[in-house]
Amino acid sequence: MSIAAVSGGPSLPTSGHRFDSERHWAASLALRFANRDEVTRLVQARHQGPLRVQRAFYPEGRTQACHVYVLHPPGGLVSGDALTIRADIEPGAHALLTTxxxxxxxxxxxxxxAWxxxxxxxxxxxxxxxxxxxETIAFDGSKGTQRTHIALQGSARCLGWELMALGRPASQLPYASGRIEQHFRLTLDGKPLWLERQPLDPLHPRFRGRWGQxxxxxxxxxWAVGVSDAISAIDELRNTLPDNPRWAVTVRHGVLLLRYLGHCRNEAWALCEQxxxxxxxRWIARDAHTPRIWLT
Structure with a gap:
């Protein structure tokens, strides 16, 4: 029996981890990429807890993008988890991060x-x-907050995506309870270009309403920032991508945005990859080079 239990306080395991409402298990990863002699190098990779990166890869050539895989060995977030990921890209550096x-x-x-x-x-x-x-898969009953902040300076360019699958329909386990709150902030020289907050609550009318989810x-x-002639790019996307009502694309304040809302992870992934x-x-005058990890 623990000392806390003898004294009448909450029982804690000998490891020191809490199993009550105050639990907090933190992990962090801080990366920095710099251009050294025309080569993008991972010059800093500091971590705490179960967040890591593999070595840098250069599948496009030594002077092209530096590919890095972000690893979270537990494979997911549970109650009390607090993950912090930070990446800094210095002038002239080009990094591609995936999982x-x-x-x-x-x-x-x-x-x-919550996590x-x-x-x-x-x-x-x-x-x-x-x-x-x-993609991120939310199990039924998951509760937590996701915050993404992208800060660009000057002529910086950024292209990225976020995919969310709610529940596990194939196992007949829908996302029927819980609450996930997403915050997204994209700024250029400190000025906001795109701010968004989205609660995902299956018990709220918005979740089922045609005006919401x-x-x-x-x-x-x-999203993509730095695409030359975004209007022409949008025309190409509309003429080339599958013609269905589950996606749309636009540009606002210099940010090209493509959205998908449907029921198929594979369809959403294929749409974003294409x-x-x-x-x-158009964006950086280089053909896409699929990360090898996606093919394994």
Whole structure:
């Protein structure tokens, strides 16, 4: 029996981890990419807890994009988890960040403790960042907050996406309870270009209403800053991508936005990947190079 139990306080395991409503398990990863002699190098990779990166890859050539895979060995977030990811891209550097598998958001525990995830991406003047994680799967009963802040400076360019699958329909386990709150902030020289807050609550009328989620179980957003002639790019996307009502594309304040709202993870992923392949030559004058990890 623990000392706390003898004294009448809450029982804690000998490891020191809490199992009550105050639990907090933190993990963090801080990356910095710099241009050294025309080569983008990962010059800093500091971590705490179960967040890591593999070594840098150069599948497009030594002087092209530096590909890095962000690893979270537990494979998902549980109650009390607090993940913080930060990437800084210096002038002249070009980084492509992705993940080896889907991120999972597990059901909250009996105390209803939430998880938290914070992603901060800073791209300095002349830097290029591609943020291309694999999808996130929210289990029924998951509770937490996702915050993404992309800060661009000067002529920085950024292209990325976020895919969310709610529930596990194939296992007849829909997302029927819980609450996930998403915050997205994209700024240029400190001025906001795109601010968004979205609560995902299956018990709220918005979740089923045609004016909101419309009952969709899969959603995706692709964004791109720095696409030359965005109007022409949008025309190409509309003429090339599958013709269906589940996606739309527009440009506002210099940010090209493509949205998907439907029920199929594979359809959403294929749409975003094809859009990336079409946009990349316009965006940075280079063909898309599929990360090897997506093919395993």
């Amino acid at each position: 080896p598998a889907a991120n999972k958001l597990y059901k909250a525990d009996s105390q209803g403790v 938290h995830q914070q992603t901060t991406l800073n791209v300095e003047d002349g830097g290029i960042l591609e943020w291309l994680p694999q 419309g009952g969709a179980t899969v959603q995706a957003t692709l 859009a990336w392949q079409l946009l990349r030559p």
